[in-house]
Amino acid sequence: MNFRFIVLASAAFLSGANLRVFDSLLPNIAAEFNTSHATAAVVVAAFTLAYGLFQVIYGPLGDQHGRIKTVSVATAIVAIGSLGSAFAKDLEWLAALRFLTGIGAAGIIPVSLAWIGDQTSYKNRQASLGNFISFILLGQILGPSLGGALAELSSWRSIFYFFSIAFFIMTVALIAVDQKYRASPLDNELPPSANHPLRNYLNILKDPWCQTVLVVVHLEGALFYGSFAFIGAWIKTELNLDYMTIGLLLSGFGLGGVLYTISIRKLQTIMGEVGFVMTGILVLFLFFTCLPIIHSATLIGIWCILGGFGFYMLHNTLQTKATEMYPQARGTAISVFAMSLFSGQAVGTIAFGILTTLYGYTVSFISIGFCLLTLGLFFIKKLRVNLRPI
Numbered sequence: 001m002n003f004r005f006i007v008l009a010s011a012a013f014l015s016g017a018n019l020r021v022f023d024s025l026l027p028n029i030a031a032e033f034n035t036s037h038a039t040a041a042v043v044v045a046a047f048t049l050a051y052g053l054f055q056v057i058y059g060p061l062g063d064q065h066g067r068i069k070t071v072s073v074a075t076a077i078v079a080i081g082s083l084g085s086a087f088a089k090d091l092e093w094l095a096a097l098r099f100l101t102g103i104g105a106a107g108i109i110p111v112s113l114a115w116i117g118d119q120t121s122y123k124n125r126q127a128s129l130g131n132f133i134s135f136i137l138l139g140q141i142l143g144p145s146l147g148g149a150l151a152e153l154s155s156w157r158s159i160f161y162f163f164s165i166a167f168f169i170m171t172v173a174l175i176a177v178d179q180k181y182r183a184s185p186l187d188n189e190l191p192p193s194a195n196h197p198l199r200n201y202l203n204i205l206k207d208p209w210c211q212t213v214l215v216v217v218h219l220e221g222a223l224f225y226g227s228f229a230f231i232g233a234w235i236k237t238e239l240n241l242d243y244m245t246i247g248l249l250l251s252g253f254g255l256g257g258v259l260y261t262i263s264i265r266k267l268q269t270i271m272g273e274v275g276f277v278m279t280g281i282l283v284l285f286l287f288f289t290c291l292p293i294i295h296s297a298t299l300i301g302i303w304c305i306l307g308g309f310g311f312y313m314l315h316n317t318l319q320t321k322a323t324e325m326y327p328q329a330r331g332t333a334i335s336v337f338a339m340s341l342f343s344g345q346a347v348g349t350i351a352f353g354i355l356t357t358l359y360g361y362t363v364s365f366i367s368i369g370f371c372l373l374t375l376g377l378f379f380i381k382k383l384r385v386n387l388r389p390i
Helices: 003-020 022-032 042-053 055-065 067-086 091-105 109-119 122-153 158-181 197-206 208-228 231-239 243-293 297-322 327-384
Strands: none
Touching: 003 067, 003 091, 003 109, 003 122, 003 158, 003 243, 022 042, 022 122, 022 231, 022 243, 042 055, 042 091, 042 327, 055 067, 055 109, 055 197, 055 327, 067 091, 067 109, 067 158, 109 122, 109 327, 122 158, 122 243, 122 297, 197 208, 197 327, 208 243, 208 297, 208 327, 231 243, 231 297, 231 327, 243 297, 243 327, 297 327
């Protein structure tokens, strides 16, 4: 693998862990600050809202000033926000500092995806993105597990000491790599876009196919990630397991994604993009509609693996399409894509919290399953007329 790919993927590994760390910590945070799970979820919403909103800044920065340099600025902000989170004295301060962390995290994975788009042909891009995602997923496996373990053995604050140190080291590494390769003839990043960033955004938002991709990924984020943030709380309520065990069970989601990335090349030749989406939505439908009737820790872990596999069949297809929405300003296009995804997650987290308060977990999870099925069928209809030969 390209050395720059390894460095960016390492940053994505840490970002993946940071992104999912609260999946297992939400009950712990609620208990420490003496509040409900739905109220404590504001820390998740704050992070994801910042993550989505600040894509509009990082995309053009990456297009104009270089992707690796932009990622190094982002990791530095995450290091500062993580250190502050470790010292938060109340829920309001923790939410504010997770918002700051989300501002930095916004520039890591999406800008790296744009770099991969610059470096690979469309034929190989789904597989290259799959390799990159495997690093993110390994981080997502580590995040809930490490967060749950530290919360059980020490304190939830310990995870943020770890992240502050790790992201500082990553910042130094990225700066070194950027300086080494910036003048290199091997640097294949596209030249800066001639259009003003605002013009690029308007061109993307006016395109009908881009609109379809952005709406679908926004709703995907709201439905899937908004509800998934509560699965740890549901497990705690139903089975009263310790936080370490909850973290391990939720790590199955990342493992399912890794299994997807391992099999992606073979599946791509058999199923194609439409097959990926169809299989993904059917798996997610089964995941959410059957989850409330599972009361075995072992089966929940297996079910999370299945859910992760299905989700990434759908999401990586969307992500591949995003890299070709607007190639002349790829960083800007992927920023809009990521902003749509994570703003959807922020809204979905709050909405699902309200839904569970009114109707309980069973009705809420089943409703999510049917909504995802409907969304997937809509996207397949649009995808069939926008297929690109590979």
